[in-house]
Every structure is written in C-alpha cells, then in structure tokens.
Amino acid sequence: KLQHIKWEIRYSNRSPDCFTKLSITINGLTPGPTITATEGDTLVIFATNGLFTENTSIHWHGILSLASGWDEGTREPFEYDEERSLVLNDWWHRRTYEQEIGLSSLNFNWIGEPDSLLINGRGRYNCSLAGPLDACNVTNPECSPAALAVMPGKTYRLRIANVASLSALNLEIEGHNMTIVEADGHYVKPVVVKNLNTYSGETYSVILKAEQSPSRNYWVVLNVVGRKPRTPTGTAILNYYPNNPLQQPPNDPPSGPLWDDTMYRLNQSKLIVSHPEYIQTPPRVPHRTILLLNSQSRIDGYLKWSLNNVSYFFPTTPYLIAMKKRLLHVFDPGHAPESYDYKSHDIWSAPKNPNATLGNGIYRLEFGSTVDVVLQNTNTLTPNNSETHPWHLHGHDFWVLGYGLGKFDPEVDTREYNLVDPIMKNTVALHPYGWTAIRFQANNPGVWAFHCHIEAHTFMGMGVVFEEGVEKVGKLPSSIMDCGESKLLRKP
Numbered sequence: 001k002l003q004h005i006k007w008e009i010r011y012s013n014r015s016p017d018c019f020t021k022l023s024i025t026i027n028g029l030t031p032g033p034t035i036t037a038t039e040g041d042t043l044v045i046f047a048t049n050g051l052f053t054e055n056t057s058i059h060w061h062g063i064l065s066l067a068s069g070w071d072e073g074t075r076e077p078f079e080y081d082e083e084r085s086l087v088l089n090d091w092w093h094r095r096t097y098e099q100e101i102g103l104s105s106l107n108f109n110w111i112g113e114p115d116s117l118l119i120n121g122r123g124r125y126n127c128s129l130a131g132p133l134d135a136c137n138v139t140n141p142e143c144s145p146a147a148l149a150v151m152p153g154k155t156y157r158l159r160i161a162n163v164a165s166l167s168a169l170n171l172e173i174e175g176h177n178m179t180i181v182e183a184d185g186h187y188v189k190p191v192v193v194k195n196l197n198t199y200s201g202e203t204y205s206v207i208l209k210a211e212q213s214p215s216r217n218y219w220v221v222l223n224v225v226g227r228k229p230r231t232p233t234g235t236a237i238l239n240y241y242p243n244n245p246l247q248q249p250p251n252d253p254p255s256g257p258l259w260d261d262t263m264y265r266l267n268q269s270k271l272i273v274s275h276p277e278y279i280q281t282p283p284r285v286p287h288r289t290i291l292l293l294n295s296q297s298r299i300d301g302y303l304k305w306s307l308n309n310v311s312y313f314f315p316t317t318p319y320l321i322a323m324k325k326r327l328l329h330v331f332d333p334g335h336a337p338e339s340y341d342y343k344s345h346d347i348w349s350a351p352k353n354p355n356a357t358l359g360n361g362i363y364r365l366e367f368g369s370t371v372d373v374v375l376q377n378t379n380t381l382t383p384n385n386s387e388t389h390p391w392h393l394h395g396h397d398f399w400v401l402g403y404g405l406g407k408f409d410p411e412v413d414t415r416e417y418n419l420v421d422p423i424m425k426n427t428v429a430l431h432p433y434g435w436t437a438i439r440f441q442a443n444n445p446g447v448w449a450f451h452c453h454i455e456a457h458t459f460m461g462m463g464v465v466f467e468e469g470v471e472k473v474g475k476l477p478s479s480i481m482d483c484g485e486s487k488l489l490r491k492p
C-alpha cells in the first residue's frame, strides 16, 4: 500500500506537563503523529521545515534502509487483540540552546535531570515550583494524564518507544506482568517481567493481558533508573472499561526497582535473546575487532566524553558529500584508534590523566566484512561513579553478543559470546563499570554514526563514524548540498 503523509515541522507553545514551553512539533503535536503501516507499505512523507532559522532532518530510527527480504510475509509469533503505543520521554523547560551553552563552556553546567517524565506526551509538573513569569496551569487539559484504554479480558500489544534524550526509564504497570516479545524490530524469546528497563533510543513490544479486576483503573508508572532520580515519577492510567479514564487508582503508584541496582538491569538486558524461530545466526568470527573505552575527559579544561581518548566533533561538511566529491580535507585523514591500553587501564578509578584530544577521523570498514565492537565502560571524573550509555548504530542492526561487569578480557569473555540466539538491535545499553559486545556486517554502503544516544553526551563528543562501500553509493542529489563546503557544489 502506498501512503502519502504531510508533516509540517514548526514551533508551537505546548504544555505537556502543564508548564507552557516553546516546543518543536510535527503538525502541532509532540510527540508527532503516529504512522500506522504494514510491513512492505511504501510511505511518501512530505515534510516542510517551518522553523524560522534552523535546518532540520529526520532520522528513521530503527528502520533499516536495506532490502530485508527474509522478513517478507512472516507471521508474528504471538497473538493479541489490539495494540497501543507508549511513547516515553523526558522533558526539560530550559531551552536546548541554554543547555548547549552550559555543556560547552569552561564553566561547565550540566543539563541536570529532567523536569518531568512524559507518557504519550503527558506529564505533570508541580506548578508551585514555576517562576512568576512562567505559564503553568494544572487544570490545562493538555496535561491531563494519558489513559491507556483496555477492555477486561482482552490482550494488548504495547509498542513502547523510549525517546528520552537522557534517561533510562523503568516502566511498570501496576498489578500486571508484561511479556517482552519484540525489541528494536526483532522478535524476542518471550520473557515475563514485572517491569521493563528501557534506554534512550530503544523500542520494545510487550504483551499485556487485561486480566485484573475491572472495578478500577491501575497506574502506569515511569521512573528514572541508572542516574540518581530528581524527577517525579511519571504516571498514566491503565483504564479498564467502563471506568472513567480520569479516575485515579485508589492507592499510591508502585515505587519501581531501585535506581542504582545495576545488576538488576544487566540481568534484564541478558534475558533479551532472539525468538527461536527467527534467529539470524551471526558469522562465527569477526574480521576485525574494535575496542572502545568510554571515558569522561578534559580538553583544555572543557568537559568531554571520549572513545579511546578521542572526543568526536562534527565536521562542518557532511562526510558522505566530502568523500564522494573528494573534499577530503574537511575531516581528519588519520584512522580513529582501534583500541586502548586495556592491560594497564584501571576502569574502577577516576583517571589520573583525564586529558583527551579532539578528532573526527573515521573507521573505514571493508565492505561485506564482519566487525565486532566491544564497548568498555569506566569510572567518570567523579570518584565511584560510572554511567549508563545507550549506544546506537545508524544503518545497521547488530547482534548483541554479550554483556559483562568489570574489564573485558578478550581471552575469556569472547568464549562466552552468545553465537546461538543473540538478539539483533540498533541500540544497546552499556552498563556502569561494564562492557557490551556487538557484531555487525558492514554491508550498507555509506557513512554511519555510532554514538551514545544521550543527546548531551553525543554533543560532548561521545561518538565514532564508520564508512563502508562509499563508492557504491549512487549520485548524490544537489538538494542535500547545504552544509559547509558542499554549498559550493549546489546547482542553482
């Protein structure tokens, strides 16, 4: 089926948590409109940029720009009556420009924790904390809680997206277990959980049975985990027909797991493996292994994040254009570092020498080769602290071969890799003081980002770039020649 969709991207005043804020919207909505499509449909999306001074682009998160013939016509390995979407977000009242200035000043100012958590674009800020010039109104219908309507006895597929820019979020539905059946577009060997940890950029489907007493509603509860929460719990209402969708459950919301229980989250990550009937077996061995030390660092006094002591900065001319048009001077010609000194590096302490360098050299991958990346976490510059990082790869799905705590040991840990039924994903968590190993095939011609999906961390340099088969990319349209030196190539 062919669908034509029109999107207008513009600023509007929105009050998703009762506090009015200028927000970037699609057709006036945040989160934007839902597209309902069947696998195989063709979507033509005509987007207009109604922002006054900014460029914009849309990243098709989790939708591979590759022909995936093996997915044709397959049936889902689970049953449900209806589906519902749950878009989970964290929300700040300060403008992103102020945040950027704070992050990139010598007088570093962290973005802090979110003001609110939103479920389907709705949250609740405590308006008594708002300033005299702020607009904050708890009776605004825009911020009345989201209701998830269910019929007693029916089974639902909840499609969950964590679109937060920072937070790892724990979702719990009071009195109901969830069965995880899908992650990042791949079917999962079903696992029953009381609550679900999701990391920025991830998507899941869970099956929920409306099998509790229909005499009342139940809480849908969202909590920050992995960072010390300073944000009130986000809530929505699981609304059993025929109760009023605004009727609050009779008790307090459940409190969720402890925010700093890393083992709990690590163990849940390990439970997510491929559904037995949908296994795509990974190649047995990689052609190349890249080991990436994730560390907080300093460059000339500025706080940064770096990979193998290189903090990434974006070149002003896009790589794809630079490579196709031989503008090779616009980024570092050298190779990005393949590894770090893992024998002597102490991951448990703040680094004695936190200095790093800026760079934007790339990893050139042989087309068609199998590449392993091992992400190694370490202590930040703060003593006894290590953070969670959701790593997101553009242009590919990867196999998740394993997770561990402590320092990755290539001799021992590679033997424990799951080569039998690993899940494929596009976003994966690196847990505090832990490591995560992934494998992918460099089979999608182009230039692809691999970065921490925490927006502030990407901004502070936490990313790398892969190139493969760029010579196979066809002619670039002159309409994309907008940034840096590519402007000179634009046909009038």
Ligand SMILES: O=C1O[C@H]([C@@H](O)CO)C(O)=C1O
Pocket (backbone or CB within 6 Å): 110, 380, 382, 387, 457, 460
């Ligand atoms: O990048 C970060 O900076 C702060 C803190 O480490 C320094 O203020 C924080 O929590 C981050 O995730």
